[in-house]
Amino acid sequence: MSRNPVHHPVPDQSGKLAVVTGASDGMGLEVAVRLAAAGAEVLLPVRNARKGEAAVATIRRRVPGANVSLRSLDLSSLTSVAALGDTLREEGRPVHLLINNAGVMQPPQRQTTADGFELQFGTNHLGHVTLVAQLLPLLRAGRARVTSQVSIAARRGSLDFEDLNSERSYDGMVAYSRSKIAFGLFGLELDRRSRALGWGITSNLSHPGVAPTSLLAARPEIGRTEQTPPYRVIQALSARGILLGTVASAALQPLYAATSPDAHGGRLYGPNGLGHLGGAPAEQSLYPPLRNTSAAERIWQISADLTRTTFAQV
16 A cells, blocks of 8 residues: 655744754654754754764754754653753753653553652653753743643543552553643643743644554563564554554654644644544644643642752743
């Protein structure tokens, strides 16, 4: 079955500084390539320096003259997030785009971050919450657009505020879904607070649909030594152009949310194909779990308390 490639132009980003987490491979790397090609200076905070250097080489090969650099970041360590925040605030350059793309999915057994949080909740959600707080002065200075990646796994379910760290029971997929619901609620609350307090930040959400990214591939660092059966199915369907997206089309979703003049704060953007599994980027209705403003306010405050983070208004 042939596939019609999905294209979407990225507006000129000359003079803008873009920070993209999870850009050492896969979809995040494609996002970084497209932003560099549009003229942005792209900063890649990465956990693995070797993979980061390979990503920079790839970007420069595909975009000769690209302005791209690395910084160190491990989202599963709040100390690491704080260190990056210190470094970037010292550099003092306004951040115009922040794409919160990095994530971890379904460790076979419950694992914890350096700070004792369940790995998915701690990395996907709390690590990014802390990053936003650390960069808030720079985001305000750049009147930034912040796009946070959620997942179709956030379509159903709800947060268990009595067991956010999955200590009572652990199911990898449930914990992943909850981490994305929490993060989506945070991203929407960020937009509401920005508008109410005059921060000048526009915050929205994107989701990639389903594509053969590395989330379900072999990940020895989280105890998954082989590709999962779902990953093999996703690879096969994607390669044949059946329902699902590709890594390149998945990258269009956060790119659209972060750069299109038609994308707005407080909205969700994802692929427009059948079941929103693949296709071109388009606005979509907020998933039911993301419509609860009371839950959003609550997870904002709980997250700030857990990470001992303040959102300075200076």
